[in-house]
Amino acid sequence: MKILAIIGSPKSNGNTYRTVNQIERELNEKNDEIEFEYIQLSRIRLEPCKGCYVCIERGEEKCPLKDDRDSLEIKMKQADAVIFATPVYTYNVSWIMKNFLDRFAYRCHRPDFHEKKAMIVVSTGAVGLSFVASYLSFMLGTMGFITCAKVGVTFAPPHEKNEKKLKKETNKLIRQTEVFYKKLIDTKPVKPSFLKLLAFKMQQKAFSSAPQDLADFKFWKDKGWLQKKEDYYYKVHVGKVNKIIVSLISKFIA
Ligand SMILES: Cc1cc2nc3c(=O)[nH]c(=O)nc-3n(C[C@H](O)[C@H](O)[C@H](O)COP(=O)(O)O)c2cc1C
Structure with missing residues (x-):
């Protein structure tokens, strides 16, 4: 290590x-x-x-x-x-x-x-x-x-x-x-907090509509994070309730 x-x-x-x-x-x-x-x-x-x-x-x-x-x-x-x-x-x-x-x-x-x-x-x-x-x-x-x-x-x-x-x-x-x-x-994947899930969705929204020559847009697109189905930077179980609340709050803030 x-x-x-x-x-x-x-x-x-x-x-x-x-x-x-x-x-x-x-x-x-x-x-x-x-x-x-x-x-x-x-x-x-x-x-x-x-x-x-x-x-x-x-x-x-x-x-x-x-x-x-x-x-x-x-x-x-x-x-x-x-x-x-x-x-x-x-x-x-x-x-x-x-x-x-x-x-x-x-x-x-x-x-x-x-x-x-x-x-x-x-x-x-x-x-x-x-x-x-x-x-x-x-x-x-x-x-x-x-x-x-x-x-x-x-x-x-x-x-x-x-x-x-x-x-x-x-x-x-x-x-x-x-x-x-x-x-x-401990090798178990770390579960993100609610705030981290929200931060991901907020950035996903912001960078989806960013100019396509912006480095952020290219990076997020290459990572596959701009697809709406993606909930977080890496594969992790996000409960249904969390998904709905995060989506509602990010829509409201956007
Ligand atoms: C420029 C300077 C500013 C400092 N500001 C603070 C401070 O705001 N509050 C505090 O409690 N100690 C403050 N200290 C003390 C340091 O935080 C403390 O001595 C620390 O352990 C120094 O670590 P170092 O030996 O790696 O530099 C300050 C020390 C220096 C040199």
């Missing part, structure tokens, strides 16, 4: 990296065949997004920035699961992680990481854990990733450190690593 850990901290040996390192050790104790690869976003070539819209309108291959983005996408696809880790900087993800999301924004329109399991890791000094973890999980969800576990770790300044707090943080990390591992070895 291959896990790719994407570290979005400018510090290559900072709190965020060390937290993921501890997760690696925990996972290896459960299964020593798990292979880990780290990508430090601060160390690869991922130029700042220029906001030109070329990737979204004409296709990601037309992006004027020539750097490590494509090889990063290949690595994410080849991994069995991806850990996304960021520190909280000014109540948000780090700028490096935000740039990563911007550079892969075309995947929010053309999701291609379906059934790929993810773990979200956030480190902070005091606040922002759940806000940042939810934001990151939501954005990755639009690209197809399934968040199996989220863990936020608080690193108190040295004068506030105490054993009890440290133990609490470590226990949290161990629990969430356990949750992640159980989902990793």
